[in-house]
Amino acid sequence: MKNRIIAKYLIETAHPVEKAVAVLAGEQSSGTFVKVPGETAELTEKYGAKVESIEILGESTTPYLNDSKPPKGVAQAIFQKARIEISWNYDNVGANLPTLMATVAGNLFELSQFSGLKLLDIELPQTYKAHYSGPKFSIEGTQKLAGVHQRPIIGTIIKPSVGLSPEQNAEQVKTLIEGGVDFIKDDELMADPPHSPFEKRVQLAMYQINKYADATGKKVMYAFNLSGDLDDMKRRHDIVLKNEGTCIMMSLNWVGISAVHQICQFTQLPVHGHRNGWGMFYRPELMGMSFPVYKKIFSLAGIDHLHTNGLRNKFCESDESVLNSIRACQSEAGGSYKVMPVISSGQWADQAADTYAKVGNADLMYLCGGGITAHPDGIKAGVESIRIAWEEGMKGNQLQDIAHKYPVIQKALAFYGK
Template structure:
């Protein structure tokens, strides 16, 4: 690893202080400095280890602070509150290619500095040493397509609903119905892990009996993402059980297990890891606080995620469509020529036949998992027609045919369009 290699991070800041001084406080707090000079922080040490402000562009002034608790300069009445784009850099030698310590460096105490009434991490640029030292995406799009037996179109998927309340046998019965319907992908809800009412082992055995039986009869093995979120040893044991039973995917909740937990799982895994982002809103919902998805997803791609949730168009949450598409494009954008680490985006949250055309037009790619709950289970003709309708909607989207026109020769799609909101 070259001592000249540096990490870069882009931020949006809001401050009542001089933006240059505020950016310097960020750099000091997140490297060699503290709030007062200390004897050991020599010029030589600063040259070797200090963060640098590489760029500062003042953008605009605003009338009031976005977040509470920020300080104001003495004598500034009223204070002038400015927003600015800032790029900081750090020598890789401060931390090595460590993802947990990268997070502490680029997204640590700086969010709490009193100089700021807004601070958001927008993007990261990492040297090749990070990709080389971390698991990275191992299955991604080609591996997922191979295991699911789906090429040239999105994987049509769904989520076990109700989210919790079914026992292992009831879950398996639903999976049998979905397999017969022609589904490509099914996932546990993130709330269903290993509770006494539906223990992980019992659920895995019951579901895989159904999946394996269907595969023997039809030649198609449905991909089921088992939620094995838990402590590290639990996740490893659950992964190994799924693999022994012939399963082809496992799932973990990123914000629950953390970077170190996810790294431990992905280094152990011999199956694709479906990465769920539940809790993401706490990191992102305020536009002047937290992370952009563009920066956040890079951490998990290097940690070994193969699929990442990006929400969906006209979703049930607060995220707008432009943000959803930007997130999906980020997942499909190579991180470098040497280590592309392209991950498969997962569209979910209130998806139906009505969003398929707009999703394809905006994204320009069919490399995705399209997961619909009510869009399949709520079809008036049942789950089989729900799956058929979604496939027809995507066939139309990829062919540039309006869904309503395609529906004239595809009854399942016509009935879905009649009932879809």
């Protein structure tokens, strides 16, 4: 639909579905709980949200959430599930990401008519892409900057997550880059704490990275975590730039859409988007939002990389959900931009072949924390095990079939496989 914003939801309600959905459409556009002066038929026709479709999925006698209010006088409520589609005039919002989210994901979650409501997807007019330039690097730009093609960018996270001094952090960086990683990042728990001041951490880490680059020609990308207030993030960004850094990172949910957009406009470095806290949006079956919405919003804001979890991860997310997230990152569907999917969370050599087979390409980052740093033969062996697993996996070979050729794979299977 030209120049309309479309949102798709999964809902549950004990009220007549059409009436409940009409309440949602009114609440999120020109209406409220009573008729007000100025709410003319002409205004409602132009600016009121429209119910585009309703698909009933089934019913239950038990609500997903217990705090919804069934219709008055109903002793035994029946809760119906449905997929619905709502649209808004672009002029209600304009090119404004925070107001867009207030429209499609605002007070509607609190409406008493619903015992469950999840935002599944959004489709945006091309006006949004015309206004928001999106990622400056995305997949191809990051690959070029990292000097990595035809395979994943292999990386890791500084571990322990907190507690290391800037000197200890730099020593681990030295070991990692000599071990052959392409990418290193701060843990999301590490920003600018008293025990590891940001500026000193950047100076010492970049000394090791630049020294190695001068000697070998390979410059490892390090995503330093800027997260904080906007002015502090700009100051930290300039510290990274001054020390010839090549990547910055933000905790997207806690920094906020507007701050992310400002930093993305401000910087000439790739922006690594960490989604920590994401579980509260996607984990409930009938509450929150799905990943495609999240990716679309932050790709418009300008991030270049976005975490997706990985296969057989240490969290609760299913492989199917992870694969859908990776595909969403690599797609421009719905009026958004491509971003580099970041495969992480409990990854080691074992998941490489299956990841390649199921994703169908290697246009991604493959980050292993303990999967590299805890290898029994050390960090270099950990990196080597990941690289071999991907090289062989892209040929269709599983670890068990090639382990006899590679001691580092044998050790990985014995250690992580248990």
